[in-house]
Amino acid sequence: MVATASNKRVILKRYVTGLLSEDDMEVVTTEAPPLAVVPAGSEAVVVKNLYVSCDPYMRNRMTRHEVPSYVSDFIPGEVLANFGVMRVISSGHPDFKAGDLVWGITGWEEYTVINNPESLFRINHPKLPLSYYTGILGMPGLTAYAGFFEVSKPKKGEYVFISAASGAVGQIVGQLAKIIGCYVVGSAGSDEKVSILKTKFGFNDAFNYKKEPDLEAALRRYFPEGIDIYFENVGGETLDAVLPNMRLGGRIAACGMISQYNLERPEGVKNLFYIVTKRLRMEGFLVFDFYDRYYQFEEEMAGYLKEGKVAYVEDVVEGLDAAPAALIKLFTGHNVGKQLVAIARE
Ligand SMILES: NC(=O)c1ccc[n+]([C@@H]2O[C@H](COP(=O)([O-])OP(=O)(O)OC[C@H]3O[C@@H](n4cnc5c(N)ncnc54)[C@H](OP(=O)(O)O)[C@@H]3O)[C@@H](O)[C@H]2O)c1
Known part of the structure; x- marks a missing residue:
């Protein structure tokens, strides 16, 4: 049974052009819960949402x-x-059954009917913090x-460079790279984030890209012998600065390009010819293609957390009213x- 007569939710007000704003979303409360009980014959489940995640791809x-x-457009x-x-x-x-704890796609609302x-x-x-299942787990x-x-x-x-390095994905990539003995440098957009990269996540070095007037020259300083692996989270100018700094046979894992998501016209990349001359491999990927390895990954990462081999930083806001602003922070x-957004603790 759903133990409430209402359901607070965040809706998309209109399709977004340019920079996402709070006005593009609205927090509303519907009087009726989504469903009191699952109708006979249905294989749906009704869930109470405890935490929902803010992820950059939502902008797309x-x-x-x-x-x-x-991914399909929101309506x-x-x-x-x-x-x-x-x-x-x-x-x-x-x-x-009632009481099971799960993670996956749900609504930005208190209760959701999940048909699949x-x-x-x-x-x-x-026993690990449940919120970790929006992130590191x-x-x-x-x-x-x-x-x-x-x-x-x-x-x-190998020499590894990570952009948006203190974020949800970047902080984990850097620590995995350290675990296997790579040399890791991350870039981030504030001195506070740079300090976290060096002191909490154990990166070999880190820098605030907003304070570097010449990013290509900065990367030459941090990687005098070049970069073997670039974990690409931001695209745009950063990718252009990285390409000349790659070593022969280097790899670029194209995870995301957040600097482009709010632009009406994407920027061009000027230095692509280095892919030829340095014999680079740049490969895009989507996490969905690796879902079949999830439980193996969960065991390994839970082990690292329990042994204290990885640290984790999350930014939690309370309640769905705070969710639109939280998404914009990305x-x-x-x-x-x-x-992430905490809706309920149990
Ligand atoms: N391929 C996949 O399946 C997959 C799955 C998940 C995520 N991703 C991608 O991975 C990337 C990181 O996602 P995340 O969840 O870990 O986000 P996040 O790093 O936790 O948060 C986003 C960060 O991106 C940086 N950023 C925002 N606008 C920027 C701009 N215009 N130029 C440069 N940096 C900017 C900011 O960090 P700074 O303050 O450091 O600039 C911001 O804190 C995103 O591109 C996302 O789309 C891909």
């Missing part, structure tokens, strides 16, 4: 695409959807793990660590 879903994008007037941590409160599915519960992942380490963690090990194909001793750089 807020644009109306003439040609279908890699104005409808609730936003993204990864979250949930407790099942009612189930028509034989594999789920097969898409949900079970939470096997509930969830989608961004798997992104970091698969993007680094499967796409970058790292070797001990694009202004005001999030420090993994951005």
Whole structure:
């Protein structure tokens, strides 16, 4: 049973052009809960959302695409959807029962009916903070793990550069790279983030790219012998500055290009010819393609957390009223660590 008569939710007000603003979203309360009990014969589950994640790709879903994008567009007037941590409160599915803890795609609302519960992942380490399943133990963690090990194909001793390095994905990539003995430098947009990279995550070095008038020259200073692996989170000028600094046979794991997400016309990349001359491999990837490795990843990462081998920083705001502003922080750089919204603790 849903223990409330209402359901607070965040809806998309209109398709977004340019920089996302709070006005593009609205927090509303519907009088009726989504569903009191799962109807007989349905295999849906009703969940109570505990934490929902703020992720950069949500911005893409807020644009109306003439040609279908890699994820479906949100629909104005409808609730936003993204990864979250949930407790099942009612189930028509034989594999789920009330009380189960799961993570996966849900609504930005208090309660959600999930019609395809097969898409949900079970939470096997509930004694670790449940919010971690929006980040280090969830989608961004798997992104970091698969993007680094499967796409970058790292070797001990290699030189690794990570942009947006203190964020949800970047902080994990850097620590995985340290675990296998790479030399790791990260860039971030504030001195506070740079300090966290060096002191908390154990990066070999880090710098504030906003204070570097010549990014290409800065990278030459931090990598006098060049970069073997670039974990690409931002694109744009950063990618252009990285390309001449890559070593022969270097790899670029193209995870995301957040600097482009709010632009109406993407910037061009000028230095692509280095891909030829330095025999680089630049490969894009999507985390969805690695879902079949999730539980193996969960075990490994939970082990690192329990042994204290990785640190983790998250930026938690309280309540759905704060969710629109929290999402915008990703694009202004005001999030420090993994951005998420706490809706309920149990
Ligand atoms: N391929 C996949 O399956 C997959 C999955 C998850 C995430 N991603 C991608 O991975 C990247 C990182 O995601 P995340 O969740 O870890 O986000 P995040 O790093 O926690 O937050 C976003 C950060 O991006 C930086 N940023 C924002 N606007 C920027 C701009 N115009 N230029 C340069 N930097 C900017 C800011 O950090 P600073 O203050 O340091 O600039 C901001 O804090 C994103 O590109 C995302 O789309 C891809």
